[in-house]
Amino acid sequence: MYLEKINCPNDIKFLSIDQLNILAQEIREALFNRLSKIGGHLGSNLGIVELTIALHYVFSFPNDKIVFDVSHQCYTHKILTGRKDGFLFEEHFKDVSGYTNYEESIYDLFKVGHTSTSISLASGLVKARDILNHHENVIAIIGDGSLSGGEALEGLNFVGSEIKSNFIIVVNDNEQSIAENHGGLYQSLKNLRNNSSQNNIFKAFNLDYIYLEEGNNLEKLISLFKKTKDINHPIVVHVHTQKGKGYQLAELNKEKWHYTKPFNQKTGELINDVKLTYPSITANYLINKVKQDPKIVVVTAGVPLAIGLDQEKRNLLGQNYIDVGIAEEHAIALISGLAKNGCKPIFGTNATFLQRTYDQISQDLCLNNSPATIVIGNTSLISLNDVTHLGIFSISAFKNIPNLVLLAPTDKNEYLAMLDYSLSQNKHPTLILMPANKIIENTHNNMDFLSYEITQKGEKVCIIAEGNFYYLGLEATKLIEKELHFKPTLINPRILTHLDEKTLSSLKENHQLIITIEDGVIDGGFGEDIANYFSLTNMKVKTLGLHKKFIDRFNYNDILFQEGITSSQIKEFVKKEIQ
Ligand SMILES: Cc1ncc(C[n+]2csc(CCOP(=O)(O)OP(=O)(O)O)c2C)c(N)n1
Structure with a gap:
């Protein structure tokens, strides 16, 4: 077993391609070992094993610097940087988080859990390097899905004119966000994959560009990175990888296996599958509601499962469903426009991802008093407990925006009645905190939510x-x-x-x-x-x-x-x- 002997990235530099390929398989087994027991981002990590090995083989971290976008796909990086025990031994699972974490390792520079930030964060590293006259390589690694976020596009725009030195932006294109991608960008990426694009989106940003079709081929990845190492200008390295690589179920159903709870590796069955949840209740409610009222439009931003919308349920909503890609800011302005022009929009996401839309909620939505509804999940201390995904700031973050009505239901009946209330009125925007407790159905004295x-x-x-x-x-x-x-x-x-x-x-x-x-x-x-x-x-x-x-x-x-x-x-x- 090679993995046993890997304690830092240097330990892989003496292995042959054949040995590195065996190491890749061992890493996949380690991923299964951890994720089947405690869950995590399976598909994203299985797809990026070879790419991560190649980066560590060619570059010299931590002197060279790497920033993972979202960083949900950094597990191989953790395994290669002294944290393999967190994947091999149950008693060490808790030693490592699911994201990069500067408190955990000198190989991680940032705590990250939200999308589309890597190019901007790494731009800062590049500028500091140049100002201080250092000479390391700086690498940002970003998935195709995360490229749709405004911050990523702002970053590309900046790099295209303001950086004239070494900066390697690896686009890990596995043709999938959590669910399917949305946006014109994805036709451009497809054209680039098919080698048929006259209009290269990255070149349009004034960036150098190189493509590798076989993004799970170690030998080709290594030779690609050897070519780009120490390059003297920014370059986009577009790599085509297979999400879920090595686990047939995950290759076939990428959405289901993007993130998984504990599961049986042989059958793929979840160990504790809970079917009725507040997100699924929300999805069923919305499907019925849209049937009754075609003015209702359901909007998501790359996280449709936050309101229980799996592929089948999304299809049932037809033209009354819009996914904007990972673009929460855009979603808020969009629902304001939908509401102004006669529709009854409802946008659903996780609380933590709404934070970046403070200005859109304030200006585009509330200043214009558009009667749109926002529903957010995982707002509670009971919910997601990784520091990057906390929902506990929601009330104080949004409570003080004028015109907004913020509602906090205590059970299912109250929650559904609040959704009904919000979708039937046209006086103000409403933000509803989806319950996180067990599903309870209480009776209430009245449903006049504007009073206690x-x-x-x-x-x-x-x-x-x-x-x-x-x-x-x-x-x-x-x-x-x-x-x-x-x-x-x-x-x-x-x-x-x-x-x-x-x-x-x-x-x-x-x-x-x-x-x-x-x-x-x-x-x-x-x-x-x-x-x-x-x-x-x-x-x-x-x-x-x-x-x-x-x-x-x-x-x-x-x-x-x-x-x-x-x-x-x-x-x-x-x-x-x-x-
Ligand atoms: C601001 C924000 N919105 C939504 C999410 C949820 N999210 C995590 S990963 C992901 C998809 C990322 O897709 P991609 O960049 O293609 O990476 P992949 O997992 O496919 O490798 C999404 C939507 C998030 N982390 N941050």
């Missing part, structure tokens, strides 16, 4: 707990009743952008303490608004939520405890405060 719902009337203490954390409030309320022998009030606020002053004011009568609980960072969150509201009164307000920090691969219960949001901590706090 008092779910339990009590005295002395009022807990206002939003969204997924409503249930923490409920638990705490029960414990207080049981152990402190009085009944607190419990409120599900539902709307986080506006205060229900009537309800808040009524609390002054027989309450002395308000506790807000939010599933997000406290700074700039909805709890602060409530504290402000009571600031000139005798009411005490305690805001509970998360501290403003980048947290990485955490345990949910540990964070709740650290932040004092467990029911027993809340009960103890109440005991102390109301004595």
Whole structure:
């Protein structure tokens, strides 16, 4: 076994092509070993094994510098740079994250998890190198899908005129984003693959260009990179690879195997397949809705599964479905235009990917008060826990944009009613936080989302707990009743952008303490608004939520405890405060 002896990239430089090919197979087995047990980006990593080996064979990292776009495809790079144990031994799986991480290795320069950033990040490395008179090679490696993001195109545009020195942009073209690609760019890439393009998009950016059809052929990759090493100007190295290479199921169904949960390698079956999820509920809801109202248009930006739209469901939506490619900023302006011209658009993505659209939400959507709907998943502390994919900043990021109505449902019924509400009104843009809890169906006093719902009337203490954390409030309320022998009030606020002053004011009568609980960072969150509201009164307000920090691969219960949001901590706090 060659892999056993690889502790740093230098260790592969003495292997023959035949030996490197065996190493590639060993790396694929290591990928299966980890991913079948804990999941990860399978297809993307299987496709790039040879390309990564060739880069490490030819270049000298960390002196030369490499930036992986998204960096979800960096597993072979990790294996070759001293982190193979994270793929070989279960007890070491947690030592490595699923993305590049400068805290993990000197071979990783950035923490990255969002698309389309590599060319810009690496441009900075190039400019610094030139200003400081260093001489290393700088490489950005970006997939075809990620090229559709505005930042990538801005980067190419910059490089085409502002960089006149060594910069190697490797376009890893496996003809697939997560789902199929969208955009005119992909016809151009196809033409280039077919060697028939008069209009080379990269040359249009004033960049040098070279193409390799056999992107999984180690010998050809090595000779290609030997040619480009130390080049004295920017060049795009376009390489055609096979996504899912070496696993037939993944080669045939690229979308399903882009990312996988733990699975059985022989059969391809997922070990814990959950069929009914909030994204799938969303997809079914939208399919029905579009049948009833042809004005509804469903928009995604390269992550259709965020709202449960697999290929079959996308087809059912017909012309009422638009995928813009990985172009979230464009999606927001597009839904504003759709709404202005008579449609009822709804854009769905993951919370973390909405962050880059702050300006479009503010200017293109809210300033124009276009009645479009945005629904975001994975907004919660319960959701994705890699530092690059946190959704816990959503409330404070978007809550303060004028005209926006931000709704936080606590269960399935409320969620669907909020979608109904938003799609039926034409007064304001709405952002809905998709629930992340188990699927629960509660009954509600009313569905007037512009006011708070008092779910339990009590005295002395009022807990206002939003969204997924409503249930923490409920638990705490029960414990207080049981152990402190009085009944607190419990409120599900539902709307986080506006205060229900009537309800808040009524609390002054027989309450002395308000506790807000939010599933997000406290700074700039909805709890602060409530504290402000009571600031000139005798009411005490305690805001509970998360501290403003980048947290990485955490345990949910540990964070709740650290932040004092467990029911027993809340009960103890109440005991102390109301004595
Ligand atoms: C801003 C942003 N939007 C969406 C995503 C989700 N996402 C991760 S990888 C990916 C597809 C990338 O496709 P490509 O660049 O072709 O890489 P491949 O996996 O095919 O190698 C998407 C949409 C993201 N990480 N960041």
